[in-house]
Amino acid sequence: MTITDRATLLAHAYAIESEAAERYEELASQMHTSNNHEVGDLFSKLAEIEAKHAAELSLEHGAANVTLAATDYSWGSLESPEVIPFGDVHHLMSPRQALTQALAAERRARDFYEHHAANIPEGDLRTLATEFAAEEAEHVRMVQAWLSRLDSSNDEEREDMDQPMPL
Amino acid sequence: MSTESACPLTARDYKSELKPVWCPGCGDFSVLMAITKAMADVGRRPEEIAVISGIGCSSRVPAYTNCYGFHGVHGRALPLATGLKLSRPDLLVIAAGGDGDGYSIGGNHFLHACRRNVDLTYIVMDNQVYGMTKGQPSPTTPPEWDSALVPGGTGLRPFHPLVIALAAGANFVARSFSGDPANTAQMIVEAIRHPGFSLLEILSPCVTFRPEERDWAKQVHPAAVDETSDRARAARRVLTDDGFNTGILFRGDRAPYQPSVNLEVVSSVDFETEFQP
Amino acid sequence: MTGSKAQTIAMIGSGGAGVMTAAEILLRVAARAGYFGLMTKSFGPQIRGGEAAAFVTLSTSPVEIQGDRIDLLFAIDWNNAERFAGELNIASDALVISGLPGTNPPAIVTDHRPALVEINLKSLTRTHKGTRPNMVALGTVAGALGLPKDVVMELVDERLASKGEATMSQGRTAIGLGYIEAEGLDSMPLAPSEGAAPRWIISGNQAAGYGAMRGGVRFAAAYPITPATEILEWLAPRLQKAGGLLVQAEDELASINMIIGGSFGGAAVLTATSGPGLALMSESIGLAVAAEIPLLVIDVMRGGPSTGIPTKSEQSDLNIAVYGLHGDAPHVVTAPNSIADCLFTAQWSTHLAESMQVPVIMLSDQSFGQALGVVERPAELAFATRRLVVEAPAENYQRYAVTASGVSPMAIPGTPGGQYTADGLEHNETGIPSSGVEDHNRQLEKRLTKVTNFDYGDHWAQIEGDGPAAIITWGSTTGPVRQAMRRIDPHGERLRLISLRLISPAQPECLARALAGCERIMVVEQSQMAQFFGHLKAQFDLPSHADLYARPGPQPFRADEIAAKLEDWLS
Ligand SMILES: Cc1ncc(C[n+]2csc(CCOP(=O)(O)OP(=O)(O)O)c2C)c(N)n1
Numbered sequence A: 001m002t003i004t005d006r007a008t009l010l011a012h013a014y015a016i017e018s019e020a021a022e023r024y025e026e027l028a029s030q031m032h033t034s035n036n037h038e039v040g041d042l043f044s045k046l047a048e049i050e051a052k053h054a055a056e057l058s059l060e061h062g063a064a065n066v067t068l069a070a071t072d073y074s075w076g077s078l079e080s081p082e083v084i085p086f087g088d089v090h091h092l093m094s095p096r097q098a099l100t101q102a103l104a105a106e107r108r109a110r111d112f113y114e115h116h117a118a119n120i121p122e123g124d125l126r127t128l129a130t131e132f133a134a135e136e137a138e139h140v141r142m143v144q145a146w147l148s149r150l151d152s153s154n155d156e157e158r159e160d161m162d163q164p165m166p167l
Numbered sequence B: 001m002s003t004e005s006a007c008p009l010t011a012r013d014y015k016s017e018l019k020p021v022w023c024p025g026c027g028d029f030s031v032l033m034a035i036t037k038a039m040a041d042v043g044r045r046p047e048e049i050a051v052i053s054g055i056g057c058s059s060r061v062p063a064y065t066n067c068y069g070f071h072g073v074h075g076r077a078l079p080l081a082t083g084l085k086l087s088r089p090d091l092l093v094i095a096a097g098g099d100g101d102g103y104s105i106g107g108n109h110f111l112h113a114c115r116r117n118v119d120l121t122y123i124v125m126d127n128q129v130y131g132m133t134k135g136q137p138s139p140t141t142p143p144e145w146d147s148a149l150v151p152g153g154t155g156l157r158p159f160h161p162l163v164i165a166l167a168a169g170a171n172f173v174a175r176s177f178s179g180d181p182a183n184t185a186q187m188i189v190e191a192i193r194h195p196g197f198s199l200l201e202i203l204s205p206c207v208t209f210r211p212e213e214r215d216w217a218k219q220v221h222p223a224a225v226d227e228t229s230d231r232a233r234a235a236r237r238v239l240t241d242d243g244f245n246t247g248i249l250f251r252g253d254r255a256p257y258q259p260s261v262n263l264e265v266v267s268s269v270d271f272e273t274e275f276q277p
Numbered sequence C: 001m002t003g004s005k006a007q008t009i010a011m012i013g014s015g016g017a018g019v020m021t022a023a024e025i026l027l028r029v030a031a032r033a034g035y036f037g038l039m040t041k042s043f044g045p046q047i048r049g050g051e052a053a054a055f056v057t058l059s060t061s062p063v064e065i066q067g068d069r070i071d072l073l074f075a076i077d078w079n080n081a082e083r084f085a086g087e088l089n090i091a092s093d094a095l096v097i098s099g100l101p102g103t104n105p106p107a108i109v110t111d112h113r114p115a116l117v118e119i120n121l122k123s124l125t126r127t128h129k130g131t132r133p134n135m136v137a138l139g140t141v142a143g144a145l146g147l148p149k150d151v152v153m154e155l156v157d158e159r160l161a162s163k164g165e166a167t168m169s170q171g172r173t174a175i176g177l178g179y180i181e182a183e184g185l186d187s188m189p190l191a192p193s194e195g196a197a198p199r200w201i202i203s204g205n206q207a208a209g210y211g212a213m214r215g216g217v218r219f220a221a222a223y224p225i226t227p228a229t230e231i232l233e234w235l236a237p238r239l240q241k242a243g244g245l246l247v248q249a250e251d252e253l254a255s256i257n258m259i260i261g262g263s264f265g266g267a268a269v270l271t272a273t274s275g276p277g278l279a280l281m282s283e284s285i286g287l288a289v290a291a292e293i294p295l296l297v298i299d300v301m302r303g304g305p306s307t308g309i310p311t312k313s314e315q316s317d318l319n320i321a322v323y324g325l326h327g328d329a330p331h332v333v334t335a336p337n338s339i340a341d342c343l344f345t346a347q348w349s350t351h352l353a354e355s356m357q358v359p360v361i362m363l364s365d366q367s368f369g370q371a372l373g374v375v376e377r378p379a380e381l382a383f384a385t386r387r388l389v390v391e392a393p394a395e396n397y398q399r400y401a402v403t404a405s406g407v408s409p410m411a412i413p414g415t416p417g418g419q420y421t422a423d424g425l426e427h428n429e430t431g432i433p434s435s436g437v438e439d440h441n442r443q444l445e446k447r448l449t450k451v452t453n454f455d456y457g458d459h460w461a462q463i464e465g466d467g468p469a470a471i472i473t474w475g476s477t478t479g480p481v482r483q484a485m486r487r488i489d490p491h492g493e494r495l496r497l498i499s500l501r502l503i504s505p506a507q508p509e510c511l512a513r514a515l516a517g518c519e520r521i522m523v524v525e526q527s528q529m530a531q532f533f534g535h536l537k538a539q540f541d542l543p544s545h546a547d548l549y550a551r552p553g554p555q556p557f558r559a560d561e562i563a564a565k566l567e568d569w570l571s
């Protein structure tokens, strides 16, 4: 599908950020429940950042007020691009693995806007989409930088030394 | 919780404070999200909803919602839900659980719930394994799947819940994938709204005992053809599909089982005359 | 006119001869004429056309059990009558009527050398077109007993009213023929009845169903099983009339869970079953204990184990009812001790379940359940039955709050702010699963407290007489024991009867009080392994010198058997 109006673009943009924030929050809680506090904290931080983006979108463009019917969101994927799918995490995941997932998510978001920008005719709407794509590209660079700063000594393959616990 | 209905409830209002104990990566997290979202869409208040389950990882769902819940014994969610719905038709009753709970130990109840067609929604989180007891084959597990309890696999043909539900009389049959929470939520809404017994089979990976199920995300695809109200056609279609077709597959028009109750309540003393010699 | 205070009549026949119908009308006639009575049935294994025997004991005073011996036997035919060996215990002065001249009674009858007469039912009914052998037999028996003919006619008319005037008239003719035949017999009249206080004619199963309804039960789910099915069949249409519902479930696992669902939704609920079904239900009864869901489960006991003897009594489900739940699972087990008491005990059990939010298993048995009795009209009872529910839950409502009584206010679905998840997992006071030591201990304690500290009042047992020798019994053994005691100790000076109605939780102090001054104790029960005796020893501090008389079914206890045992014991 192509996005042809500002409201639809803003609704998608807001959904991308707020769903990502919500998902990070949820994943952070899962990690804490599984005693992986390091990654839990990391996801919490990512949740904060995404929530801030959502708030900014809302402040600058009034995006929180535009919502679509659930079926009118069109992602070309099972979920909105910036969420890490529930299935892609693991209780022993390392911060590097977590950030690699986050990086992939930011890239998906960037690609989403770039794809739409390319399909929108010249004009305000296209400018806005390009702007959003640039922001996501910035996030990609930020997560990359974060990744490169990570202490690699912490990186060995983590393996569960215990059998799963029957309940 | 406020009782004003002015402000519509959101998914969050249907979530409890309790943190799920599922393994990170488990498909059931998405299903829970879809359930709460669907509840918000349907718009019944949390106290008017009851979520009933048996035992299993997936059966933990009731306490994670902010509704009335019953976490009963293994395999018996459907009769418990049936009893509740029949005695309290005003409530929205949802039964939920796993493939072992629903199709193995609870298999007989499954058949009869389809047949009885009480207005219930049954959500099965099918991970083709017994998660909670550490990875034994369930009725839907492929025959060759190797495990400690059944080395070399069961060698048995998997149970086909959707065809069986159709044959037994379920009034609504759908399949979805946990990794697609928006569509799953939509299907739950449809299942709830459709009168009678609605089965929603959700492919929900167990990342701990069936890590290969992570690939389901790549295998699922929306059903190529529209839903039907022709039971035989629906059955033929699901019998021959690849098991990864998602969507509403059947929507029937059987009247739900709602025993006619005489609303003129008489005192039981009135029965005494029949004991006079 | 003088006559016997009690007579026991047997009517047998095969192939749909109609002995059950005739016997039931006989019982009703006697009831209208002011007598007490009891009717039991015995069948061959065939569903249709097999041998059938109906036993009716009529008396001027209340009847709890069938008489020791048969005083009057009417055999419409003798096909396979030897099947009833053990039940056809003919008195030596009995009158035996054979309705099929030329055929011989089996040895089990002739061994007693009764007076034998023949009535040719076939030729009578052939001569009088449309008359039926069983109605002629009924007329003969009623005539021999000196029962008023007009009452018999009245009942036959009522019975046949729906079949039209012609049939009614044929019925009256048949009864008249019977009365004429009776004139030629040695009559064996019943003593005049002492007037007709309001009486009921009711089976134990009907009484149990009605008691539960009086107790407020409005939702039931069950799977058919002999000998409990009549409870369900009685309830189904009546619950509907009372605004309630009975669902036939796919099995007992379903029925118990359906009523758990119904009770969770706020209804007073019931299921009825027999031993095999109770075994299937036990896991979920444990769930109801843990989740504190009130339930009434009626087990109409039959001979066990396994399919056992479905149509005969035995008191052998006590262990599974009391001890059959997994975990430390406090619940209540009650037992009626007469047909009429099925009503009281079912109503009381519903009251207990609702008041304590606990499953109650009521142990009835086949001998009550399927017997039809003429009893004094049971008293109206009003227990202040109310489930403790919360209407406006506070902010931090706790479903399993620990209270002094152990009973916590229950939020019924639909109540805003009361949402909780009922759970079989151990939980804390809020209902959240917890495997902590503290929570487990507190909840175990709470669940035990509520059943042990409850005030069961005087209903825990029925006590009669105050002699120094006590007989402790329960359930359907009570009737024969009571009858035997009246016979050998008419003034209640030597014996004392203690019939337990509350089997569990044990009330050792109550029993000790009831036993005060007793020198000797005898426990009587119908169980090979003496389950009741074992239970009393384990839970009630039964003195070590207590004696035991226990034997299995299927043969019901008769008063003479118990009386002989007691005479022997006392001497
Ligand atoms: C009567 C009984 N038997 C066995 C069990 C043990 N048990 C608990 S959950 C379970 C299987 C769960 O599998 P499934 O229903 O597929 O749920 P999942 O954990 O995979 O979500 C079993 C066998 C039990 N709780 N009760």
Ligand code: SF4
Pocket: B021, B022, B023, B025, B026, B027, B028, B057, B058, B127, B131, B132, B205, B206, B207, B208, B209
């Ligand atoms: S064991 Fe499997 S089904 Fe259970 S929580 Fe873990 S991933 Fe989910």
